[in-house]
Amino acid sequence: MKIDRRCFLSLAGGLVAGHLLSPVPWKVTDDLSIWTQNWPWTPVPETGPVAWKETVCTMCPGGCGIKVRMIKDRVIKIEGSEDYPINRGSLCPLGYSSIQYLYGPSRVTSPMKRTGERGSGKFEPVSWDEAISEVSGKLDALRKNGQSHTVACISGSDKGTVPLLFKRFLEAYGSPNFIRTPSGQDAHETAAYLAQGHSDKNVGFDLENATFILSFGCGLLDGGGAPGYQFSTYSRFDRRHTLVQVEPRLSNTAAKAKKWLAAKPGTEGALALGLARVIIENGLYNRNFIENHSFGFEDWTDDNGAIHMGFKRMVSEYTPSRVAGITGLEARQIESLARDFARAQKPVAVCGYNECRAVADIDKTLAVHALNALVGNINQSGGMIVFPDPEYTVSPVEKDRIASTGLTKPRADMAGTDKYPQSRYLLNLLPDILMSAKESDLPVQALLVTGANPVYTLEDSTTAQAAFAKIPFIVSFSSFMDETAQYADIILPDHHFLEGYRDVPPPEGVGKPITGLSKPVVSPRYDTRNTGDTIIDIARKMGGSISNSFPWDGYEAFLKEALKDQYRDLSRNGYVENVEKPAALDVAFATDSGKYEFYPTRRHTTGNGDEAKLPGFKETDVPGKETSGGVILIAYKSPRIASGAVANPPFMTKTIDADMLKKEKLFIQINPETAGKLNLKQGDEAVIETSAGKASVKVDLYDGIMPGLAAMPAGLGHTAYSRYIAGKGVNVNALLQPVADPTYGINKAWGIRAQLKKA
Amino acid sequence: MTTPAIPEGVKRCGSRQFLLWLGVAALVVLWGVYAMYRIWFYGLNQTNMNNAYGFALWIWADLAVIALGGGAFFSGFLAYIIGLKNVKNIINFAVILGVVCYTSALLILGLDVGQPLRGWFIFWHANVHSMLTEVAFCLSVYLGVLIIEFIPVLLENPKIQKVRFFHHLSHNMHEIMAVFAATGVFLSFFHQGSLGGVPGVLYGRPFAFREGLFVWPWTFFLFTWSAAAVGPLFTASMCRLTEAITRKKLVKDDVYHLLAKISGWMLLTYIIAKSIDTIYWATVTAPSMGFALMDFYSNNPLYNIWILVAEIAVCGFLPALILITRKGRENKKLLFGAAILAIIGLLINRWVMVLQVMAAPLMPFQEEWFMYSPAWTEVATSILPIAYGIILISLAYRYLPLFPQEKELNPGN
């Protein structure tokens, strides 16, 4: 049959018409929509039996008990544990998002060896044997060269068994350089040493039993310190509770406080003294405590017959009107606050912890401790509690000659040297020390970093980066590809906390000595090892006395031995309370007088005389040149941004408000009045410049910040991890600069002068 | 000898020139098709819409083309129901314009939904309370009617007429066209109204919300009325544009004058009703929800009070008054000037009823207006119907006897 055009068209037409009349189009339409309902690239989570497992979160030092919802071997959800005594059910956003670190692109999935430039993030996977041999080989070579003291370890904490292993390793190896990252503990430990004579005790505040919390700038509700503990305390507040916040910026804590007192930054110490004066003047102090358990309240005579000024006489100069002049508050406010504080059932004054910067104003801290002493709340329910670290029962370290020699050398960070005899750790000084040292004679030849991300968190981070880049050999123990890991030569990745054992020492600032136990709820997903095991492996590999000092089969064996009797309770209950009760006042103080010293006789001072010893108010200047049109930059803590060693997970970044971060730009908060002077408007692009660095930002006008200040949130501007974390905003640490306290070395700068200009 | 494809007795340009003209339009269509591909393949993230602007340029374009396509139903109503014979001289053109507008509307809707392959759920799982369901049903059925109305025109092509079956089909269809026209009018009254109901029922959006009659908010009636008023003006204007492009008179002036007169009165009554509605809304409805009139207009450069003045006075009363006066509508410049103003007024109305509704902040702590500018993909796909319309109308004009008066007006071809 010849097919002509007409025939073809008819055939085609018939075919189409036939199909249209058939069920085919309907079937296809239906199937297509069913396909869209089951797109293969939209995941369908597998179901299975549900189990809940309890453990302790270690994403920050807050030590919250958590329960983990599991389906088969998958972690589905994390929630706060109601039965855990620290957080009692409360949990911060970081705790909830920590599953995003168990899974996800930020993990270091095996030991790594750097192949590219420092910070470039180029690594190649190596075997554990290879990585550990490389580390032990390097350390061995240094030791053989008599340079064991040039090995340093930076740790996020000096408490708990993993830091204990590092300290032990350095001791057996022969280095005095175990360095804790700066934190609020620095000033409190110093103040506890000066006023109470304890050299290594924890200072905590029993907030949950207090009825009146006077906070000098603590970000109690801004996610710092032990957020779970602070939130759970606040959640149980009722009408009988009062929170007063002293801070130049209306923070989340200030917003929730019954009263917000915007004292000028750096003048909190003067306010504390002013309050002390009103309390003393009106006889509102605790007579029993002052008369029986304190020293240096009144003027006193020393063994040589010299009369010294007492605390009372010193504060008499801090009249409400004078303090009002210093702080910018009203005299009336100061008087009524002092009365309310002293008359409260269980008042407590807190400072230093939970600030996003570790600003260690020794005078201020002593003054705040003195306020607590005045109301007699030391070691009382709802007061300031001083307690020792948990005791570990491990055999003494075996030291050879090299180790003993190495340990006598001065520390690389100058802590404990003649210049700073009463300081324990001074990491903030290390970058400058490294920068000014000659390459050949660098005080740190090898660096171990655990539980810390100093390349990011150290102030003046640009200098810190340059300084770290000089260190010939860096080993990171991080689970995640953080900034410091990117600087490392070798990464020996730790498990995620849901994959391994670890004891959780009492969180800093918390007034009860609770140790928790973090237990594995899932088997390790990647080729990672518990850092405790890794350090034991390295020690074993090094042989000799070092190896002998680590006789354990692994970290778990060590943990069991170190915690002894406590281990059983820990593994059963998840936590133990280390001491039954705070020490009674007659035995609480280890000072020469055996009492609480309002006049800290031991204080190391550059000058002589009572003025230097007593915690009088001294104006602290901030770094940078004063210029017209300048602002003072401060960093602030947001509960929605993790600003510690671990970066903000994507879930938390998702919660950040549009007036804080827009695309890659961070907003800087200034008062509308300041904006007027600088000719800036809401949303303007601007450049902020300090002596440490420069950054482009956007302007956010906020009535809640003191005119003249500019505030940036801490915790953004990461460059490592993954594209879900990096490249968002500015790292405020790159703009800040620490100023060393002349006698203690710790940073005392609360801000930095900056130029803020329209871009 | 083969039958020419071009209708007998009319002159058309050379095929090369025609192809060039089509080619230019086709390029624009291709651009739009590329945008369609981006949108269907990658999803609506290719647009500038967001959670505040769930409705944006496309919904406006939909409301606009349907309102302008209203010329088809209202001319049909005038020609077949009222029996104004003169209107029949433009009805073919109105129908084809209607086909262009309504197919475009459906295409844009197909782009606008996040799951186009499930679009038919609107029929299968219909929620009878939803204005959108009403729109979808009436719209689809009416498009069917329009196509049925279009078929006899299509069959008039000389080549098709040669087939006996089609010849008779066309003849018989002409006979029953009034029935379809009536059906179309009925459907149109409803879907034009439902489109008005779409914003009008949003009682969570005080800018859009209107009280009304039974289940129908006042916007239901205002949308139908305005489409009936302006639709024929759009038909006339497009017809005039075709005349200008082809440099030929295609429709006698009295047709234009008749449509202008009817539209003028429709527009005047509409704009009076719209004014009353606006006053009631501004003084009673909105204040009951805590809004003063100026809350909706202040504080924004795009949506300030001038947009209301433009819609009601400049593009409402002014053209209406021109068109109802004989002098006005018999002056060509005034007539089409007024028509263009009226069309702009209609476009503004549909724009504010969609986009300003989305833009106005509702929560007092949210001071900022939501701003939006369309992405190129949205623009390209919104322009696509224009180019597609040009192609379809050009083809129809070339091969179909659209204008019964053309031969008479252009003798000697």
Place this chain on the structure above:
Amino acid sequence: MEKIPSHTKKRHFGMVIDLDKCTGCASCMVACYSENNISFRDEESVKMLSTNWIQVFKLTNGKPFPDTEVCYLPKPCMQCDGKHFGHSPCVSVCPAVATDFDYPTGIVSQIYTRCFGCRYCMAACPYHARKFNWWDPVWPADMEKYLSPDVSPRMRGVVEKCTFCYHRFQRARQQAYNEGRPEDIREDEYQTACTQACPSNAITFGDLDNPDHAVYKLKNSRYAFRLLERLNTNPSVYYLSTREWVHRAADNYLEHEQPAFSEEQQA
């Protein structure tokens, strides 16, 4: 013998959020992401493209330093009862019945496989509670592992919103059924993820019509109000605040009008 009260059969779940307590920490938001498989992208700062079922807003009283006050306001889906009961603004407009008012619980549902993404419901919702899936959801690396099988991940092109963790209600109902008390779901057995997550206990959840539930009493407090109450959407989410300016910021008022609550009256 304990009598099972008849009102347990028909429930009206709702929330009371104490704004004096809310610290703005965003734990509720993060707990919600985790509970409800909410996807995330590397760029989340454009809030109108970001999917949040509950979002915490920051309100200020507009006064200059140092009289400035800040209040945080968490905003989930309001689960509106609507002008007439069940006639929620979004439910009545959905052309395909992809969202519905569940009379036994008072919760507005969303069926992702039914929704075809016309977004009319989003235009209807004055609270911006509804979010569209502009992108295919992607969980990078092995993050799909943490997805919960209780809540299906949403495909591109559909609208989603807070469901008051309806799957938790189903779980509680199943539990009650298994234990032979089919109609008796206890208050603590069904709580939303955000309620549980709030570390400062600012959120209370329960049956608004059940006098034994905490929300019943709280919603009648003189400090209680609802967001944009004047639109007659009848939200099931109540807020508490002792500050007048917060009451004023939660609704629209003409110049001469006053919110029902005033601090002066209280004093």
